[in-house]
Amino acid sequence: EVQLVESGGALIQPGGSLRLSCAASGFTFSRYAMTWVRQAPGKGLEWISVISIGGGMTFYADSVKGRFTISRDNSMDTLFLQMNSLRAGDTAVYFCAKVSLGSFGEINYFDLWGQGTLVTVSS
Amino acid sequence: QSALTQPASVSGSPGQSITISCFGTSSDIGSYDFVSWYQQHPDKAPKLIIFDVNHRPSGVSTRFSGSKSGNTASLTISGLRPEDDADYYCSSYSGTTTHVFGTGTSVTVL
Numbered sequence: 001e002v003q004l005v006e007s008g009g010a011l012i013q014p015g016g017s018l019r020l021s022c023a024a025s026g027f028t029f030s031r032y033a034m035t036w037v038r039q040a041p042g043k044g045l046e047w048i049s050v051i052s053i054g055g056g057m058t059f060y061a062d063s064v065k066g067r068f069t070i071s072r073d074n075s076m077d078t079l080f081l082q083m084n085s086l087r088a089g090d091t092a093v094y095f096c097a098k099v100s101l102g103s104f105g106e107i108n109y110f111d112l113w114g115q116g117t118l119v120t121v122s123s
Numbered sequence: 124q125s126a127l128t129q130p131a132s133v134s135g136s137p138g139q140s141i142t143i144s145c146f147g148t149s150s151d152i153g154s155y156d157f158v159s160w161y162q163q164h165p166d167k168a169p170k171l172i173i174f175d176v177n178h179r180p181s182g183v184s185t186r187f188s189g190s191k192s193g194n195t196a197s198l199t200i201s202g203l204r205p206e207d208d209a210d211y212y213c214s215s216y217s218g219t220t221t222h223v224f225g226t227g228t229s230v231t232v233l
Contacts, residue, residue, distance in 0.1 A: 035222075037169075037224075044126065044212060044224060044225070044226050044227040045161070045163075045169065045212050045214075045224040045227070046126075046224065047214075047221070047222040047223065047224060050222070059221065061221065095168060095169070100174070102155075102157055102216065106155065106157055106216045107157075107216050107221070107222040108157045108159070108174065108175070108216060109157070109159035109171060109174040109175075109214070110159075110161075110169075110171060111171050111174070111180060113168040113169055113170070114168060115167075115168050116168060
């Protein structure tokens with residue numbers, strides 16, 4: 001079955017760190033760019049980061065730049081999101097998704113999503 | 124990286140057609156045909172329903188269609204059904220290797 005399964009969400013205190021994982025199956029993970037999107041409770045979707053096929057290129061939304069790090073292990077078919085200096089505003093469900101790129105590497109659309117993992121930042 | 128603007132809610136009766144607008148800028152929708160739409164039911168993951176402005180993924184109903192004019196993209200749902208009751212988000216490539224979503228529209232089938 002083609003799927004993405006996130007894990008690692010938890011209740012964490014402000015200033016803390018957390019690492020999310022996204023396990024891929026049913027498709028050739030190493031052939032696709034991957035992304036993280038989050039959704040605060042009752043709010044809309046927010047794109048936060050993307051990583052290239054080999055992992056050599058990464059890009060971030062301004063809201064997480066310098067605090068979050070996206071990475072991947074193609075031998076394990078797994079995507080990661082390392083989150084540091086967490087704030088209350090980072091409370092959200094975090095989704096990983098498979099990316100379809102444009103001809104020149106543009107982040108086009110997301111055609112496979114995981115079910116999400118909840119991160120709650122609170123003291 | 125400001126969010127694209129969508130109406131907060133749209134409603135319609137079964138069988139009717141509705142259109143959701145997505146207002147962007149010349150830096151995103153106006154410059155690229157990388158516009159996509161997602162449907163999200165409560166407590167579920169988003170689902171891709173339109174990509175490249177007006178293309179449907181395999182398995183998505185032909186009742187969903189997309190278009191674009193200038194800085195504005197639109198999603199039309201024809202022959203509204205109860206199962207279309209959901210949130211809908213537009214999105215676009217926004218240059219400099221970033222991506223932006225719309226504010227989201229709640230569709231209510233009356």
